[in-house]
Each structure stands twice: as structure tokens, then as C-alpha cells.
Amino acid sequence: MAILTYREALNRAMVEEMEKDPSIYLMGEEVGHYQGAYKVSQGMLEKFGEERVIDTPISENGFAGIGVGSAMVGLRPIIEFMTWNFSLVAIDQIINSAAKMNYMSGGQFPMPIVFRGAGGAGGRLGAQHSQAFESWYAHCPGLKVVCPATPKDAYGLLKSSIRDNNPTIFIESEVLYGSKGEVPEQEYTIPLGLGEIKRKGTDITLVTWSRALGFAEEAAAILEKEGISVEIVDLRSLRPLDENLIYESVKKTNRALVVEEGWPVAGFGAQIAYLIQKNAFAYLDHPVERVTQMDVPMSYAANLERMSLPNATRVADTIREMLQ
Amino acid sequence: MVSSIPKDSQSVSELKEFYRQMVLIRKFEEAAAKAYSVGKIGGFLHLYIGQEAVGVGSIAALTPKDYIVSTYRDHGHALARGLSPKPLMAELFGKGTGISKGNGGSMHFFDRNAHFMGGHGIVGGHISLAAGIAFASKFKKEDSVTICFFGEGAANIGSFHEGLNLAAIWKLPVVFICENNHYAMGTPEYRALAVKDVSVRAYAYDIARDHIEGDEVRKVRDHVQVAVERARRGEGPTLIEVSTYRFRGHSMSDPAKYRTKEELEAYKKKDPLMRARHELELGGIKTEELDKMDLEIQTQVDEAYQYAETSPEPPLSQLHKYVYSEDK
Ligand SMILES: Cc1ncc(C[n+]2csc(CCOP(=O)(O)OP(=O)(O)O)c2C)c(N)n1
Numbered sequence: 001m002a003i004l005t006y007r008e009a010l011n012r013a014m015v016e017e018m019e020k021d022p023s024i025y026l027m028g029e030e031v032g033h034y035q036g037a038y039k040v041s042q043g044m045l046e047k048f049g050e051e052r053v054i055d056t057p058i059s060e061n062g063f064a065g066i067g068v069g070s071a072m073v074g075l076r077p078i079i080e081f082m083t084w085n086f087s088l089v090a091i092d093q094i095i096n097s098a099a100k101m102n103y104m105s106g107g108q109f110p111m112p113i114v115f116r117g118a119g120g121a122g123g124r125l126g127a128q129h130s131q132a133f134e135s136w137y138a139h140c141p142g143l144k145v146v147c148p149a150t151p152k153d154a155y156g157l158l159k160s161s162i163r164d165n166n167p168t169i170f171i172e173s174e175v176l177y178g179s180k181g182e183v184p185e186q187e188y189t190i191p192l193g194l195g196e197i198k199r200k201g202t203d204i205t206l207v208t209w210s211r212a213l214g215f216a217e218e219a220a221a222i223l224e225k226e227g228i229s230v231e232i233v234d235l236r237s238l239r240p241l242d243e244n245l246i247y248e249s250v251k252k253t254n255r256a257l258v259v260e261e262g263w264p265v266a267g268f269g270a271q272i273a274y275l276i277q278k279n280a281f282a283y284l285d286h287p288v289e290r291v292t293q294m295d296v297p298m299s300y301a302a303n304l305e306r307m308s309l310p311n312a313t314r315v316a317d318t319i320r321e322m323l324q
Numbered sequence: 325m326v327s328s329i330p331k332d333s334q335s336v337s338e339l340k341e342f343y344r345q346m347v348l349i350r351k352f353e354e355a356a357a358k359a360y361s362v363g364k365i366g367g368f369l370h371l372y373i374g375q376e377a378v379g380v381g382s383i384a385a386l387t388p389k390d391y392i393v394s395t396y397r398d399h400g401h402a403l404a405r406g407l408s409p410k411p412l413m414a415e416l417f418g419k420g421t422g423i424s425k426g427n428g429g430s431m432h433f434f435d436r437n438a439h440f441m442g443g444h445g446i447v448g449g450h451i452s453l454a455a456g457i458a459f460a461s462k463f464k465k466e467d468s469v470t471i472c473f474f475g476e477g478a479a480n481i482g483s484f485h486e487g488l489n490l491a492a493i494w495k496l497p498v499v500f501i502c503e504n505n506h507y508a509m510g511t512p513e514y515r516a517l518a519v520k521d522v523s524v525r526a527y528a529y530d531i532a533r534d535h536i537e538g539d540e541v542r543k544v545r546d547h548v549q550v551a552v553e554r555a556r557r558g559e560g561p562t563l564i565e566v567s568t569y570r571f572r573g574h575s576m577s578d579p580a581k582y583r584t585k586e587e588l589e590a591y592k593k594k595d596p597l598m599r600a601r602h603e604l605e606l607g608g609i610k611t612e613e614l615d616k617m618d619l620e621i622q623t624q625v626d627e628a629y630q631y632a633e634t635s636p637e638p639p640l641s642q643l644h645k646y647v648y649s650e651d652k
Contacts, residue, residue: 034510034582057480057516058447058508086446089481124366124418126429128445296647300367300429301418303637 001182009151013158027054028080064090081117098167099142116170130298132262137169138238149213151181156190173211193240201231204255218312254285264292330607346376372400374571377596381544391470393454396431398443409628420638448481458498477508492529495560523565538568
């Protein structure tokens, strides 16, 4: 096993896939000469040249469209958004073009494209730069939505996303880029739609993904000392969704709490809560609960940002209440 | 350096005021950089150092009823508008006494009374906002003019093109000021712009254009003045490119390895502050007087720093406030 950072794992996945398939290219702002705004594409320009690692002007709608158009005729683009906040400028191409191309053409135009970049709150970046958009994209049929939490998952899931013949929304966590973890040296992939039990437990099921996995793990460690056994389900992808993994866990623990970084209203956790009550109602000893970001835009002020984001204390407190 | 010597006492005192504003911006930002490096300021911090003459000169062409729309690189524009350094520094520190009550931070200075219409973080998005403010002025038959600052990198996004076209067809009273500092983050302009001078894009929308060098503050003022008057007469928008340079990286986290030391040093020789100081000396102002001015400004900045540091964080009850306009 090698110890890699999340960013190195992503880099390795892209490099390996691009070495294998000449139709793959990486495009976005600062991906080439600057080596990536978050250094995810470090060294890739040197390896693949300007034809395949392509710096763009600040034209998200334009280069998302370039990606979609080129994917219609055989290329396999990886489109990097410096952060997902800026994908909003391009959301028309993602939702109205990429997500629907195969469907509205009656299956004539598969859309093998990956949109990837940094998501979530990076640390006092304020309202326009601290947003978790996975629920927005997961709302839309035709898209796959992937949100890895560990270097190992980031690597395996990005490879699958690149090989997938559907538009994939690959949301990386801005605060996880430097986090380290074991990544097998042997090449592997992780199928989209396969979650993973990150911690086994018996008292409650914690359903989570991406950065919020950290809050869940921290809370689980605190509660273990109090004799509470938490099971953590890391979904890894929201679309497709590993529903059975959730139900199997809930059937065992009889309680479920969803922890997510984004806003509560119509957030993906609401969908999970719906699915659990629909499919495992008889097993529930408590209503499904959620810990989310507060229902407000992100403030720059340190104390308000801290209060707004979910954290281990809030997760642990909620679990204690649920077990009373 | 070709110097235009201020000839009469009026132009001397005018230049003195511009110099004061530019020194204030520089010292304010040097203090902010220091605070950032010790963790008192978080998030992104984009400095304006090197570009001061653009903001100061442009804003000097305005009256209090005119509007200013800025980017995430907004400290200089806010100070040039005459906003007090105290609430601005407090905003950088994320304090409740900040100009946006700590909710905005460096990128989002707002002051409704001063017609300072923000600090915006999405590149180019604010260009159509500026057109919208100008639209309202025309709609309400007020003779306010809006000026909008943005970088050359923003000239490649849809909102720039749509905003300019809309402003053109409706002859909106807006002046678009492209501060071309030659780099959009790490991307040099030649790799991102199809044109060498952003202002030629004015031809595409059949509006007036201008191009100036940004190191001579009074010249910037004079040129922007022409465009502002044109807008006020109802003759529509102007696109001006002002060539300038940022002495620091894109933000505090950018080491700016994409440019050479020689290039930076060459531009530093065209430092607008140095130039103004030199011209003031040629105009008869004594070095000691300028030094004294610098010192007074430093004191003002120190006080702002102190104010920011000792101000309280916003109350936790502010978290849910201001999400909707009913929340006062
Ligand atoms: C739509 C969008 N894309 C990307 C970014 C990230 N970003 C922030 S500033 C910047 C460079 C802007 O350069 P320019 O417009 O020339 O202005 P300057 O920073 O030089 O003042 C980039 C890419 C953003 N904020 N918004």
C-alpha cells in the first residue's frame, strides 16, 4: 500500500486513464501551466502536452459546452471546474445538454464526460465560494453523482467515472485534498453505486458521504467511549445509490441519521430519509434524523461559519438524543 | 518616467489627495497581508497593490450619486470611494463591526449609502449587475452613472458579452473599466484573450472605447471623466481598458511563479505611488511634507487594525439574520 493524498490519488487516476485512452483530455482553468488551482493536475501538462491538458479562459459555460460537443463525437473529456461554485455559470450545459443528450436523441449520443472539481466549504471563503451542490446535481436524471471521502475511493471512483459512458458529476471536497490514506498500488476501480461500511456498529446507522464522513467518524469515536456503537455507511456515490446497503444496516441498528455538508431543504438526506421510511419502516425505532449545514448562506465570520457547518459534536448530540 | 508636472495649486492639491488615497490603500493592504499571515484574516485575500491609480483615478471622476461595482479585489475601490478603513478592516477580520457585518469578508464589501455596490466573487457576474444598476438609473430618470471594475480575465465570460450588448442596445449609463493586470490568476492574457486590447471588444457592441496606461492617476481620472460624462448625457456605455499590474500574487495563497522577477521589477519602476510622489515633488511639495503624510496615514491604518482586532465577532444570533429582507 502506498500512502497518498486525496489530490495525488485523483491525479494518479487521471494519469493512468489518459495513458490508456488517447481520447481522454483534461480541460479547465489553470489545469496546465499552473499545475491546477488545487494542484490536482500537477505534472500532467508535462506528461501529456498542451493538446490533452488544456488551459481555458474563464469561460465555464463555453468550455463545458466544448466538452459536451466533443463527447458527442467520440472524445472523453474531463472538465475541471476550479470549484463547483463556478459550475453554476455552466449549469445550462450540464443539465440541458449533457444530462439529456442520450435520452432526447433516443440513445444515439451517449455522453462519456466527467465534470470534476472542488466542492463544499473551504474555510472562510464566504457565501459565493462555500457551497455543497451534490443535491442539486443528484436531482437531475441522466447524471451520475460521485462524492468520494478518502484517497482510496477518490482513485477508484474517478477511474470508473472516466470509463463510464454517462455524464458524471465528480465532486471533490476542497478540505480533503491534503488528507492522506492508503491506496493499493495495484490498479483497481470502484463501481459507481457501491457504498461501503466504513465502520461497523450495532446501535445506529450513520449515512454520509464526502467530507461529512469525517464528522461521522469523529462522533463515532467519541460515542464509542460512552458505549454507543455506530455503524457508518459511506455512500460514495449518490446516483446511482446503494440503497440496499442502507436498508441492511438499518435493519440491524433500527435507527438512522444522515450527515451531510449541504443545506437541509430538499437536500439529498431528505431523499434518503424518504427511502428508509418507505423500505425499512417496520425496522425503525426512531424517526430518521439529519444533521446538515444550517439553512443559511455561508457567513465569512469564523464563529458563524463554525456554527453553520455540521460537526462531530452536533452529530454526537443528535445520536445521544436518538438513543434516549 | 515621463512626468506630467502639476502646474497650478489646484492640480497640486488634487494630486496630493490622490496620493493620500493611494498610500492609504497600499498601507491598508500591507497591514491586511500581515494580519492574514498570522491568521487574523481567513479565506481568500486578493490585494490591489500596484493597481491603486486605476481605482483612485476612476472613482475621482464620480459624484456621490454615482455607483461603483467591484470584484473580489475590492479594497482599493472601497477606500477610494472614501469608506472608512475601520469597518473595512473589521470586515477582513470577520467582525460584527465590519462594513458587511462580518458576513462578507474581503471579497464582499458593500456600502449602500456610499453607492458601493459590492465586492462580487464570481468572475464577470457583476458586469451584468452593473448594467442593471445603470438600467434602473435610466428607468428612474436619475442621472447617476455606474462604473464597473473587472479584470481582463472576466472579459471572456458570457456575462461580460451579454452585459455589454444589453448596455449598448439600451444606451445605459455605465462605464466598464477593465483593469488589465495581464494575468488572470496564473493565466497570462495572451493565452486566454483572442484580442490584445480588451477595449477593441467595444467595436462588437458599437460602443465607445478607450485605452490608457494605469500608472498616472490624473490621466486615468481625465479619461474616465470623458466616459462618465458621455454616459450622463445619455450617449451610452464606454469600455475602457486600463493597463496595470498587481505586485502581489493573485491572492495571498498564490506565489506567482508564472512571471519573472525581472518583469515584476520593471513594473515596480512604474509604481503609481512613486510616480505621484515624484510629480508632487516636482510640483513643489517638500519630501518632509510627504513623509509626514505617509506617517499620518500609517497611524490611521494602525488605528483601523486596532479597531478590527478589538471589535467583537458578530453575535451568534446573526446566523439566521439577513437571509430574508424581513430579518432586520
Ligand atoms: C466564474 C468564475 N470562474 C472562476 C473563478 C476563480 N477565479 C477567481 S479570480 C480569477 C481570475 C480573474 O482574473 P481577472 O478577471 O483578470 O481579474 P484579476 O484577478 O486579475 O483582478 C479566477 C479564475 C471565479 N471566481 N468565478
